[in-house]
Amino acid sequence: MSITPHLAVHRFGLGPRAALPADPLAWLDAQTTGAGPPIPPPEGRDAAFALAEGYAAWREHDATPPPAGQPSPVTRLFRAEQEAWTKHLLTAEEPFRERLVMFWLNHFTVAERGGFGVTTAYAGFLRDVVRPRITGRFADLLVAVSTSPSMLYYLDQVASVGPNSTFGRRSGRGLNENLAREILELHSLSPASGYTQADVTEFARLMTGWGVERMREPFGTIFRPANHEPGAKTVMGKRFEEGPAAYEEALRFLATHPATLRHLAFKLVRHFIADDPPPGAVAAIEQVLRDTGGDLGAASRALLRLPQAADPKLAKLRSPMEWVLAIHRAGGTTDPRPVMGGMAALAQPLWNAPQPNGWPDTAQGWAGPEGVMQRLDLAYDVAGRFARQDPRMLLDATLGPLAGAATRRAVTGAGSARDAIALLFASQEMQRR
Helix, strand or coil: CCCCHHHHHHHCCCCCCCCCCCCHHHHHHHHHCCCCCCCCCCCCCCCCCCHHHHHHHHHHHHHCCCCCCCCCHHHHHHHHHHHHHHHHHHHCCCHHHHHHHHHHHHHCCCCHHHCHHHHCCHHHHHHHHHHHHCCCEHHHHHHHHHCCHHHHHHCCHHHCCCCCCHHHHHHCCCCCCHHHHHHHHHHCCCHHHCCCHHHHHHHHHHHCCEEEECCCCCCEEEECHHHCCCCCEEECCEEECCCCHHHHHHHHHHHCCHHHHHHHHHHHHHHHCCCCCCHHHHHHHHHHHHHCCCEHHHHHHHHHCCHHHHCCCCCCECCHHHHHHHHHHHHCCCCHHHHHHHHHHCCCCCCCCCCCCCCCCCHHHCCCHHHHHHHHHHHHHHHHHCCCCCHHHHHHHHCHHHCCHHHHHHHHCCCCHHHHHHHHHHCHHHHEC
16 A cells, blocks of 8 residues: 555645656655755745844843833734744745654744744744755754753753852852753653653753853854753763753764653654554654664655555544644645734743644544534635636645545535635544544
8 A cells, every 4th residue: 555646645645736756756755855945935935044144133122111012023023034934935846855844843842832932043943954854864963952042041041050150159049950951851851761850950050151142153052061050960860060061962862762662653643643552653763763873764765665554544543733724725825824814822821832742643632522513614614715716626636535425525515615715624534634
């Protein structure tokens, strides 16, 4: 059994937008190497927002706060970047690559609710930190994310000071363990590894000194020796010497730890294959990660070759973001604003997850009665924008052989084009992948 063209664009992509791939596996494989097509800059610009522009907007906000009801200059930059990314997803010709970007952005959640420290640097976090590394080594991705300004701000590393450091003794300030804890719990080992609170504290001590400079050039991540806790530290039984090099050394140690590879394999299979990941599938992806030194491109290609990857049964419920993108891609729109509005209406606002563990990746997180009704309402609303299209042609182009008999009867027997398209968009086949 092999992956069919329609299955390829639904299970591993964002839903069809143009012609289906003639060779689905080769098409998907090609998206797991190299950098891929760049994300276009925000509208009206020749390039994405640089970190210096974000920090300048932050200083402008601090110097002259906007009147009530007016967006901050930082928020305007952030919204423009959100629109650029959403528009890119609507037209993406390498949607498997972008699904992988979405997966890793959720794995390494930073969110708008984290404040200007996150939003001023999000363009770089997406374009320069995460996206170029999703088909490389996990260790390189973990290091880049964990030293990025957005992550250092989001999980309060900028506030962590070694209590016995020069600055710590003078100021009385101490450790903030948030980033250390989440790297161990969410980004690498997982609690199944058996790490302890002592490991969290030692890792937090090791990380002290790393922060962000936003007031003067050079902007971005910086190591401040006066904030660094002196002495060697031991994390998961491994000793790390005092100094700035220990952070990257520890991250690379964690990135290749067997518990980390098992955790990553479980999450990848859960995301792309099934809410309850088959143990054999998890073991297969874990083995690839182990054999390749954490090569994420190799793991992505291995996912495509799992027996379950070609199963025609659509078992995974799309998240609101995935579903809203899929129905708008089906309709052919390039306007990001209704897509972002739909995500927010379904309680998944773009880049604003409520907690560091990101958005749910199983049906349980999205299939409550209220969420189901909201999807039905949105399907009818969106269908009104595409009501001039032929529902039968749209059904064939969007779902093709994936559409069951009940869905075909509903769409072809509907009383109006809008009703037919709404039934297509709300169908089980469209809501699953």
